[in-house]
Amino acid sequence: MGKFIxxxxxxxxxxxxxxxxxxxxxxGKTHLVSRRFPDGVLVDLLKSEVFADYAGRPGLLRExxxxxxxxxxxxxIQMGDPRDFRNFMCAVIDKKAFDGIAAYLxxxxxxxxxxxxxxxxxxxGYFIEPTLVQTEDPAYRLLCEEIFGPVVTAYVYEDSKWAExxxxxxxxxxxxxxxxxxxxxxxxxxxxxxxLRNSAGNFYLNDKPTAAVVGQQPxxxxxxxxxxxxxxxxxxxxxxxxxxxIKESTLPQTxxxxxxxxxx
Numbered sequence: 001m002g003k004f005i006x007x008x009x010x011x012x013x014x015x016x017x018x019x020x021x022x023x024x025x026x027x028g029k030t031h032l033v034s035r036r037f038p039d040g041v042l043v044d045l046l047k048s049e050v051f052a053d054y055a056g057r058p059g060l061l062r063e064x065x066x067x068x069x070x071x072x073x074x075x076x077i078q079m080g081d082p083r084d085f086r087n088f089m090c091a092v093i094d095k096k097a098f099d100g101i102a103a104y105l106x107x108x109x110x111x112x113x114x115x116x117x118x119x120x121x122x123x124x125g126y127f128i129e130p131t132l133v134q135t136e137d138p139a140y141r142l143l144c145e146e147i148f149g150p151v152v153t154a155y156v157y158e159d160s161k162w163a164e165x166x167x168x169x170x171x172x173x174x175x176x177x178x179x180x181x182x183x184x185x186x187x188x189x190x191x192x193x194x195x196l197r198n199s200a201g202n203f204y205l206n207d208k209p210t211a212a213v214v215g216q217q218p219x220x221x222x223x224x225x226x227x228x229x230x231x232x233x234x235x236x237x238x239x240x241x242x243x244x245x246i247k248e249s250t251l252p253q254t255x256x257x258x259x260x261x262x263x264x
Contacts, residue, residue: 079127091125092149098126101149104142108133112140112153144173162188166195176228177221178212180204201228 082090092098102120108131109118117131130150133142142153157165169179179200181192189205196203201221202212212219218233220226229236 077130079129089130089150091127093126095122095126097148098122098128101128101147101151104145104147104149104151105131108135108142108151108153111135112137112142115154117150138168138172146173146175163191163195166192170196170199174224175221176200176223177225178202178204178209180207180209182206198222201225201230 077089078087079089079091080087092101098120105114105118105120105128108114112133112135115132115134117129118133119129119131121127128149128151131152133151133153135142135153135155137143138155138157140153140155142151143155157168176199179196180203181189181196183189183192183206193203193205200209202209202217202219212232216232218230218235220228220230220236222228227239229239
């Protein structure tokens with residue numbers, strides 16, 4: 001495994017372009033958008049174990065990567081038995097999941113560029129290395145499909161196309177579970193929240209889009225991610241009820257005609 005964050009610096013970033021990192025989370029579909037990097041965004045990316053899109057000034061992008069890469073490298077991430085709390089990640093659930101994710105990694109090696117990770121080992125469990133992929137195709141399958149594994153895909157786009165990028169995020173896939181926007185620009189947060197209104201049932205500002213606490217943070221998504229009923233909230237109870245309406249008249253009518261039928 002190489003250094004995840006330092007490998008991310010290998011993304012080709014011309015002066016007027018930024019890195020857009022994107023990928024599926026383990027349950028449903030998640031998107032992250034960052035317009036101008038706030039501190040800690042890469043930590044949240046790593047904790048998310050999912051994907052992110054990064055939009056901002058290339059110089060600031062590189063500065064943030066370099067500052068965080070000193071403390072967060074993929075080589076330091078321990079993988080193993082989840083009962084050992086020293087392990088940050090564990091194996092995927094079964095061989096079917098392993099084979100599916102491994103197939104995506106093979107596709108990335110042929111049709112994109114693997115910047116970090118990319119390994120899959122089932123000799124002692126179904127382990128998939130955290131992987132960073134770069135593509136030049138915004139419609140590349142790893143950007144659009146659910147992988148249910150630790151695979152992040154990046155697409156480099158022009159900074160001037162911020163509004164178009166938000167539209168791209170909204171229309172890329174049929175899922176709408178969670179999403180996050182990282183930005184020091186309040187206007188950027190407002191614009192993203194408006195443009196992505198229907199693209200995420202749980203929407204986060206400057207925080208990772210995972211680990212919602214039931215009872216504290218209602219959770220659920222719409223579109224192909226579900227009915228957006230929000231497990232952990234009172235609104236979810238409505239899905240388990242069958243409403244019944246009862247009307248009782250205490251003043252029975254004695255005429256069949258309508259009052260407006262009476263002639264003056």
